[in-house]
């Protein structure tokens with residue numbers, strides 16, 4: 205059997221990874237959901253989201269139980285959705301309120317609803333067993349860099365890609381890629397050979413790279429370090445299956461008391477077997493015009509998206525059993541691969 209560098213089997217295809225269902229995933233930024241019908245495919249299921257007149261977010265299966273037209277093709281009537289094929293109307297609780305061709309709506313006719321929790325500027329969805337949908341399982345705000353004293357948090361953008369979400373976790377967990385894929389972007393050339401350590405926890409893995417010199421104009425502009433000799437810690441912590449947090453700690457080498465830190469939470473949500481979403485946000489303890497920097501960040505995120513979509517295509521075209529040669533830098537990513545695999549298997553056991 206093939207072995208990975210940390211001793212486990214290397215037979216899980218990263219482009220075919222399954223997804224645990226009993227878990228909160230970000231379905232949308234709060235600002236994306238309003239009084240129009242938003243369709244999104246999540247964990248392979250079509251979902252329609254909107255807000256009630258009071259402002260509560262709602263998620264229903266986006267399919268009329270009558271003849272399968274997406275409800276998102278219909279219209280909102282108060283807090284209900286009317287399918288615009290034969291006019292059936294469903295309330296925010298999914299229950300059918302009206303079948304225009306019948307005097308009363310049939311008892312028991314309903315579309316499935318999904319539990320949602322709105323926290324900070326995200327809407328989290330639970331698509332597994334609703335009885336297990338405990339909001340306490342949502343990653344805590346401090347972990348995500350939110351609500352920290354002295355930090356300002358802001359959303360960036362949603363990046364959707366035609367790639368399995370495992371590929372995205374592995375991209376974020378192997379930061380040697382920043383040297384080659386994002387030259388003069390997230391790295392000035394030294395990340396690939398920087399010393400690193402991997403810490404394993406029950407529910408997360410943390411990769412810390414220590415970059416002694418960094419001359420990336422992008423990094424310097426963001427942290428305001430142009431002309432300053434500094435030391436940079438680039439840290440990815442991944443909480444399978446739904447969250448990555450990337451932190452940067454930049455310290456002035458001539459004055460170690462001068463430190464700047466950014467904490468960027470990236471919830472990741474599977475759309476389907478070869479499709480995912482990344483909901484990028486950031487939080488930092490120094491003044492920064494996030495809005496103004498977004499266009500530059502978007503370009504760098506698209507470099508990742510384009511590579512991951514190409515990798516997905518290779519696996520789709522050439523099969524899931526392609527040989528992969530893993531190296532030491534892959535340790536954290538391989539841990540995440542196995543962890544998610546185990547989570548999926550645990551749910552599949554009778």
Ligand SMILES: [Fe+2]
Pocket residue numbers: 375381382385386508
């Ligand atoms: Fe990247």
